[in-house]
Amino acid sequence: MTTARRSDATRAAILEAARERFASDGYDRATIRAIARDAGIDPSMVMRYYGNKEGLFAAASEIEIGLPELGSLPAQHIGAVLVTHFLERWERDDVLTGLLRVGVTNTAGAERMQAIFAQQLGPVTRGVCPDPADAPRRAALVASQILGMALTRYVLRIPPAVEMSPEEIVAWLGPTVQRYLTAEAP
Amino acid sequence: MTTARRSDATRAAILEAARERFASDGYDRATIRAIARDAGIDPSMVMRYYGNKEGLFAAASEIEIGLPELGSLPAQHIGAVLVTHFLERWERDDVLTGLLRVGVTNTAGAERMQAIFAQQLGPVTRGVCPDPADAPRRAALVASQILGMALTRYVLRIPPAVEMSPEEIVAWLGPTVQRYLTAEAP
DNA sequence: TACAGTTGCCAACAAGCGTTGACCAACACT
DNA sequence: AGTGTTGGTCAACGCTTGTTGGCAACTGTA
Structure with missing residues (x-):
């Protein structure tokens, strides 16, 4: 497994800010600059950690619905x-x-x-x-x-x-x- | 009533191009420049006839669903x-x-x-x-x-x-x- | 013919965008 | 103590955006 890094907190902050911005503003209006401002870091960090805007969105929209087991239900x-x-x-x-x-x-x-x-x-x-x-x-x-x-x-x-x-x-x-x-x- | 103007054809062309662009690209990605290009005129004409982008969208999204009379139906x-x-x-x-x-x-x-x-x-x-x-x-x-x-x-x-x-x-x-x-x- | 209004194009503007690379500070390791 | 790696900032780039104002060409009227 990959060992914990010092930057994990920042990464998580970026992801959280990105989720909120994408959710409330949509893809185009959710700017990297605004996401970085919300996360309290520089826009260039977003690029470093997620490559580009598409990569950031891909990471932010990874999701598990987690449906329950239905087989056992009436x-x-x-x-x-x-x-x-x-x-x-x-x-x-x-x-x-x-x-x-x-x-x-x-x-x-x-x-x-x-x-x-x-x-x-x-x-x-x-x-x-x-x-x-x-x-x-x-x-x-x-x-x-x-x-x-x-x-x-x-x-x-x-x-x-x-x-x-x-x-x-x-x-x-x-x-x-x-x-x-x-x-x-x- | 307002008399017919020579620019009515252009106005209609802009509106049609706008509808298509808004429909396929959404608000943000539908740029005035692209709409003007589709309509075969200069972007500044769009501004002249519809004020700004919001005005253009308002005009392009005027719509009648035209539901039928249901009172008489079974x-x-x-x-x-x-x-x-x-x-x-x-x-x-x-x-x-x-x-x-x-x-x-x-x-x-x-x-x-x-x-x-x-x-x-x-x-x-x-x-x-x-x-x-x-x-x-x-x-x-x-x-x-x-x-x-x-x-x-x-x-x-x-x-x-x-x-x-x-x-x-x-x-x-x-x-x-x-x-x-x-x-x-x- | 002269003139006012309309229709259109062109060039530019300020702002905001995604993205990049140079640079600095803190840490980890030997 | 010294050195490479990591986390982070800063300033700038090239580009696109909505929007503006000036200017040329055309149209209709008197």
Whole structure:
């Protein structure tokens, strides 16, 4: 393993500042200078440690959704569990919001978003849906509803979406996700 | 009424180029210079006719969703009709995609997106849902699913979402929207 | 023909951007 | 004590951006 370096604190500070800036400003408006100012260091350090802006974004958007094991759960609750989990994940920090923001204008961001959902939501879907052949389609449907809620609630901030309680959202979206996963294809 | 000017063609060309650029590149990357180049004129003309970049965006993002009259329709088909209509609207041109892209990174864009849905989706919702008091919430839920599909299909371009046929999407999303509009609150 | 208004191009501006390389201070090791 | 490595600052580069003002050409009117 790589031994701990003296600069690890700085590296972490840069990464944290970068996450916040990317999340609130998007890729273009999140300038290296602003990120460095937030982290309390010189812009050139960012370049030294992460190569260039793209490298910084790649490092800042590394993420684990950490979906729970669904195999052991009662099949009829999967929808609610999934929505609850994503909602919690989204409220905890704003990396996902940032990723969503960047994914919309930046090709690298969009690809990363695709990869995350393919690798982390895909397997779950494959395990629970009736016909494995249309698992990708079902995963995309689930993604459309979950990302759509994240979009209206955390990015566009449409007032009624912001005001809803997590429980309310789960109650509404849970059955939708459940249907996308387990209902027979129309 | 304002009389026709000789520069109307140029104005229109600028607007069209702006719509395309905003749609494909987002607010920041859509530079006035690039828009002017597409329109075949000098960047300074853009400033003369639209004041500044914000003014140009405001003019380029003026939009009518043109929802159909739903009052006369059988209540149980509203969901499918709505999804069909939005899908068609989204496929027809890319102004909405552009608006979505800009709304994610730009405050003015987000506000415009909010306004569009409040003014054009709100009334429809109010007419069909059981209790007018939670009409805004229901509208937000509908928006979350429709915008989510637009996001995954037209912006992030998640492959399975792109490959689905319009009929398939309507078949999956229609019941969801229907439930958000007319089912009793959970 | 003279003149005012419109349409357009050109050149430049100040500011901000990502990025680079020279340089200094603190540390680690022998 | 001396030397190479690491962590960090500073000043500058080349470039692009939104924006401005001056100037030429055209159009319509009297």
